[in-house]
Structures are given as structure tokens and as C-alpha cells.
Amino acid sequence: MALLEGQGLSMAFGGLLALRGVDIAVEERQVVGLLGPNGSGKTTLFNILSGLLHPTAGEIWFGGTRVTNLRPWQISRLGIGRTFQIARPFVHSTVFDNVLVGVTFRSRDHVSRGEDRRREAERLLATVGLAGKASALAHTLSLGERKRLELAMALSTRPTLLLLDELASGLSPKGREEVVRFYGQLKERGLTIFAIEHSFRVLARVADRLLVLDQGAIVADGRPEQVLGSPRVVTAYLGEEE
Amino acid sequence: MPRRGWIGTSLVAAALLLFPPLSGFHPYYLYLVSTALLFGTLATSWNLLAYAGQISFGHAAFFGLGGYTAALVSLSGLSPWLALALGGAVGASGAAAIGMASARLSGASLALGTLAYTEIWRGIAHNWTAVSGGGAGLIGIPPLTPLPWLPLDLARSRTGSYYLALAFLLLVIAVFWGILRSRLGLAFAAVREEEERASLLGVHPLPWKVLAFALSGFFSGLAGGLYVNMVRVVEPDLIFSHYFSILPLVMATFGGLGTLLGPALAALALYLASELLLHPYIPAFHQLPYALALIVVALYLPGGLAGLLPSPSPLPKRGEGETRHGAA
Numbered sequence: 001m002a003l004l005e006g007q008g009l010s011m012a013f014g015g016l017l018a019l020r021g022v023d024i025a026v027e028e029r030q031v032v033g034l035l036g037p038n039g040s041g042k043t044t045l046f047n048i049l050s051g052l053l054h055p056t057a058g059e060i061w062f063g064g065t066r067v068t069n070l071r072p073w074q075i076s077r078l079g080i081g082r083t084f085q086i087a088r089p090f091v092h093s094t095v096f097d098n099v100l101v102g103v104t105f106r107s108r109d110h111v112s113r114g115e116d117r118r119r120e121a122e123r124l125l126a127t128v129g130l131a132g133k134a135s136a137l138a139h140t141l142s143l144g145e146r147k148r149l150e151l152a153m154a155l156s157t158r159p160t161l162l163l164l165d166e167l168a169s170g171l172s173p174k175g176r177e178e179v180v181r182f183y184g185q186l187k188e189r190g191l192t193i194f195a196i197e198h199s200f201r202v203l204a205r206v207a208d209r210l211l212v213l214d215q216g217a218i219v220a221d222g223r224p225e226q227v228l229g230s231p232r233v234v235t236a237y238l239g240e241e242e
Numbered sequence: 243m244p245r246r247g248w249i250g251t252s253l254v255a256a257a258l259l260l261f262p263p264l265s266g267f268h269p270y271y272l273y274l275v276s277t278a279l280l281f282g283t284l285a286t287s288w289n290l291l292a293y294a295g296q297i298s299f300g301h302a303a304f305f306g307l308g309g310y311t312a313a314l315v316s317l318s319g320l321s322p323w324l325a326l327a328l329g330g331a332v333g334a335s336g337a338a339a340i341g342m343a344s345a346r347l348s349g350a351s352l353a354l355g356t357l358a359y360t361e362i363w364r365g366i367a368h369n370w371t372a373v374s375g376g377g378a379g380l381i382g383i384p385p386l387t388p389l390p391w392l393p394l395d396l397a398r399s400r401t402g403s404y405y406l407a408l409a410f411l412l413l414v415i416a417v418f419w420g421i422l423r424s425r426l427g428l429a430f431a432a433v434r435e436e437e438e439r440a441s442l443l444g445v446h447p448l449p450w451k452v453l454a455f456a457l458s459g460f461f462s463g464l465a466g467g468l469y470v471n472m473v474r475v476v477e478p479d480l481i482f483s484h485y486f487s488i489l490p491l492v493m494a495t496f497g498g499l500g501t502l503l504g505p506a507l508a509a510l511a512l513y514l515a516s517e518l519l520l521h522p523y524i525p526a527f528h529q530l531p532y533a534l535a536l537i538v539v540a541l542y543l544p545g546g547l548a549g550l551l552p553s554p555s556p557l558p559k560r561g562e563g564e565t566r567h568g569a570a
């Protein structure tokens with residue numbers, strides 16, 4: 001069984017069907033990319049997988065456990081972490097505290113000394129290159145720094161599966177290169193990654209598999225070269241490269 | 243806190259400690275400043291709840307529950323000291339009960355819920371005559387008994403309740419100080435700022451919100467018990483009055499949401515200005531300072547109370563940002 005499986009996932013917002021019976025499977029230690037035009041339901045799928053939304057139909061399994069309809073903190077404790085497309089830090093808290101929250105509360109029976117937690121938070125900030133910003137308030141960060149903080153926050157709960165929503169969007173070419181390197185590092189650490197990117201060039205370089213979502217349905221699924229080799233997919237669903 | 247802040251705080255603390263002898267143990271002034279200290283406790287506990295992102299229009303409920311409990315327990319012949327402690331416990335339980343509503347309600351609708359909650363308790367106190375004495379309330383509440391290890395007059399006189407009120411205020415400030423440096427403070431701030439994000443990081447918001455309500459209710463209940471002990475009567479329309487809900491809110495927002503000492507200092511300043519400066523001369527307008535304080539807050543912070551909610555500048559370490567408010 002795959003680490004993450006979703007079967008027949010549907011999501012209706014009033015009359016709008018954002019997801020129409022989506023099946024997904026993410027194998028352990030793979031990087032699976034999710035592509036699709038604006039409004040195709042990519043973020044909605046992540047919202048369902050992380051427990052922020054409950055699907056109108058369908059089932060989700062993670063590590064063999066049925067997690068459909070579990071609440072976000074339960075899913076987080078089971079080992080799914082996520083980032084947001086538009087960074088959502090605790091803006092009036094320090095960068096350090098932003099990361100400390102997950103380190104402190106990731107497990108219900110987590111007993112660790114405050115000092116250990118602080119050291120771990122410092123390490124996480126160093127990993128994403130924010131060590132020098134630890135005492136800055138999160139709302140003073142630049143866009144690129146916010147993206148790094150998003151990643152550090154997602155890692156703070158020690159997830160086994162990371163859902164990354166457009167980590168590379170809005171970044172300079174240099175920033176994108178860095179994101180590509182991050183993907184590599186995360187994979188080396190043994191993490192499983194399910195990543196939305198607007199840029200298929202980024203995904204083509206990091207993903208083991210690609211899924212393409214269009215109007216709430218999966219329209220392509222396969223190795224990157226297969227999926228991206230199909231001219232239909234490129235012109236119809238991926239749009240212009242930013 | 244900057245050095246000037248420490249000096250100012252030490253001066254206020256010294257003045258409060260020395261006030262009884264300085265006033266010649268004048269009963270009226272002792273009573274007045276004691277009441278101001280009780281408002282300081284209420285404002286600080288209101289602020290503690292707001293630190294966890296929960297706005298209350300109903301602290302009178304917790305204050306009144308503490309007051310009625312203390313009155314009933316001490317009238318039943320049990321120790322008035324025990325009565326005070328139970329007042330705190332019942333204040334905490336009553337607050338935790340309405341805190342459960344934060345599973346469904348948030349922001350203004352939760353605040354209105356707490357307002358309605360106060361009305362429910364006022365109604366109960368009015369109608370459950372056999373226990374509460376109905377609209378006339380309860381009278382003849384016994385004074386605090388001397389404790390072997392406390393000087394006699396500390397327990398029975400106005401000086402006694404004065405120092406007790408001061409002790410309650412210092413206690414709630416100390417507890418808040420500790421919370422801000424602990425996991426609790428981290429969870430409260432996360433829930434206040436971005437409940438959904440916090441939940442994705444393993445924080446189950448409801449228990450933390452209920453805990454914030456319970457802590458806030460505990461100190462409000464203690465204050466209510468001591469208040470009843472000072473005035474020796476308890477009536478529904480007095481103790482469940484919106485006065486005890488709105489003033490803490492005004493004092494805390496004026497003093498600086500999320501600051502450690504701001505709400506208490508604002509409570510002392512506003513209450514004493516109202517009672518000492520305005521009441522004797524223009525009694526009809528003696529509540530003017532509260533209104534002015536609200537206007538000041540509104541002018542400096544457009545968006546009013548709701549706009550304040552997500553943006554308190556927290557304490558040392560946790561928020562040395564560009565938005566420093568409050569005296570603390």
C-alpha cells in the first residue's frame with residue numbers, strides 16, 4: 001500500500017465541484033508533483049489531505065490508517081506536514097516562536113526539555129537559512145524568507161509526508177534553484193513529498209511522478225517525461241511558464 | 243521592559259505597599275484603592291483571556307459567580323478564606339463552561355455569547371430565591387477570620403482587604419508572567435494569531451481556549467469573592483452588572499492588550515481618576531475617563547476592538563516590534 005492514498009475524493013463548495021472523484025497514491029520516499037491550471041482544485045486537495053476540509057465523498061489512508069475526517073492536529077501528529085501557497089506564519093510572533101510551536105506540540109505525550117526544543121527550533125531555522133532572523137517578527141520577512149519559514153514550520157512537526165504548495169512560485173530564478181535544491185535535500189532525508197508547483201520546469205527536475213489536475217479531475221498520471229511529453233497536457237493544462 | 247519602565251513600576255508598587263499608612267488608614271480611601279486593585283485583577287485576567295484570542299463581554303459572570311459562592315460558603319459557617327478559594331474555583335468552572343462555546347463561536351459572536359451568559363446568571367440569582375436571596379440578595383456576609391500567621395488587623399479591617407486585593411493583583415500578574423514564558427503562552431499566542439495554522443502544527447485549539455477561560459475566570463472569581471467580603475452584601479443587579487464586564491475590557495485595551503502591566507496600571511489610573519477626581523465634582527460624568535480611554539484607543543487603533551484582536555504586541559522577547567503599546 002502506498003504511504004498516502006486517496007480514493008474517490010470529491011469536494012463541493014455549494015454548487016461548485018472543486019474535486020470530482022480524485023484517486024491518488026503517493027509511494028514512500030517518492031516526490032510526486034501535482035500540476036494544473038488555476039482553480040483546478042490543487043490546493044483544495046491539500047486542504048482535504050491535511051484535515052482543514054472534509055471531503056464530500058471519498059476516503060483517505062495514510063500509512064495504512066484511515067484518516068478521512070480526522071481533525072488537522074490529529075493528521076499532523078500522524079506525520080503529515082504542509083506549507084501554504086501564500087505563507088501563513090504567526091505574523092506577530094518571532095520567527096523562532098513560529099517554528100517552536102510545531103516542535104512543542106507535535107505530539108500529545110511529547111515530553112522534552114525546553115532547552116532541547118529550543119535547540120531543535122534553532123537547527124530548523126539554520127536548515128532553511130533563517131538563523132539570523134530568529135528574533136525578527138514574522139511580518140517583517142520578505143516573500144522569499146516567508147517561503148523558507150513556511151518550510152521550517154512544516155518540518156517542525158517532523159512529518160514523514162510533506163505537502164508543499166507552490167514553494168517556488170513568485171521567487172527569482174535564483175530562489176527557484178534553491179527550492180530545487182531543497183527538494184533534493186528533503187528527499188535525501190527520507191521524506192515523502194507531494195508538491196504543487198505552477199512551474200512544470202521545477203517539477204520536471206525533482207519529481208518521480210507527475211499528476212495533472214484539471215477542473216477537479218486527474219487527467220494525466222505518469223513519469224515526468226511521459227506527462228510533459230504529451231503536447232495536449234502542455235498546451236491545455238500547464239499554461240505559460242511564468 | 244526598558245529601564246524607565248522598571249523605575250515607574252517600582253514606584254507604583256512602593257506607593258501601593260505604603261498606601262495604607264500613608265493614608266492614615268483612612269477607611270474610605272482604603273476601600274477605594276482596594277476596589278481599584280480588584281479592577282486591576284479583573285483587567286489583567288481579561289487580558290490573559292484576550293492573549294489567547296478570546297474576547298469577553300461577560301467577566302461580570304465570573305466575578306459574580308465568585309462573589310455568590312464566597313457569600314454562600316461563608317454564610318454557611320465555613321471559613322471565609324475557604325469561601326474565597328471556592329469563589330475562585332467556581333469562577334473558573336463557570337468560565338470554562340462558556341469557554342466550551344468557543345468550539346462553535348469566535349470573535350464577536352463569542353463575545354455576545356459571554357454577554358448573554360452573564361444575563362443567564364443574573365436571572366438565576368434573581369429567581370432562585372431560596373439560595374440566592376432573589377433580587378434582594380444576601381446580607382451579613384461574615385468578615386475574614388484572623389489567621390494564626392497573619393497579624394489580626396490584616397484579616398479583619400479595611401487594611402486587611404486592601405493587602406489581600408494587592409496580593410490577588412500581584413498573583414494574577416505573576417501567573418500571567420509565567421504563562422508568557424511557558425508552553426501555555428506559546429499555545430495561546432498561536433491560537434490567537436492563526437487558529438487553523440496552529441491546529442496544523444499539532445495544537446488542538448479548544449482545550450487551550452477553555453484553559454484560558456478557566457484561568458481568567460479563576461482570578462475574576464477570586465476578585466468577586468473579595469469584593470463581596472468588602473461590601474458584605476451581594477445582589478444580582480450589582481454583581482452581575484455590565485460594569486464589571488465593560489470596565490475590565492476598557493482598562494485592558496487602554497492599558498495595552500498583551501502587555502503584562504498595562505491593564506492593571508490603566509485600571510488604577512482610570513478608576514481612581516473617575517472616583518477621586520470626577521465623582522466629587524461632576525458626579526453625572528464620573529465615567530467620562532472610560533469613554534475617553536475608549537476614544538483614545540479607537541483613534542490610535544482604527545478598527546476598534548476587533549482590529550485589536552489579532553495584533554497585540556506581546557511581551558519582552560515575544561514581540562519587540564514596531565507596535566509597542568502600553569506602559570508595560
Ligand SMILES: Nc1ncnc2c1ncn2[C@@H]1O[C@H](COP(=O)(O)OP(=O)(O)OP(=O)(O)O)[C@@H](O)[C@H]1O
Nearest residue numbers: 013016018036037038039040041042043044045085
Ligand atoms: N473554501 C472555499 N469555498 C468556496 N470555494 C472554494 C474554496 N476553496 C476553493 N474554492 C474554489 O474551488 C476551486 C479550486 O480552488 P483551488 O484553490 O483548489 O485551486 P488551485 O488549483 O489551487 O488554484 P491556484 O493554481 O490558483 O492556486 C476554485 O474555483 C476556488 O474558487
Ligand SMILES: [Mg+2]
Nearest residue numbers: 042043044085
Ligand atoms: Mg492553489
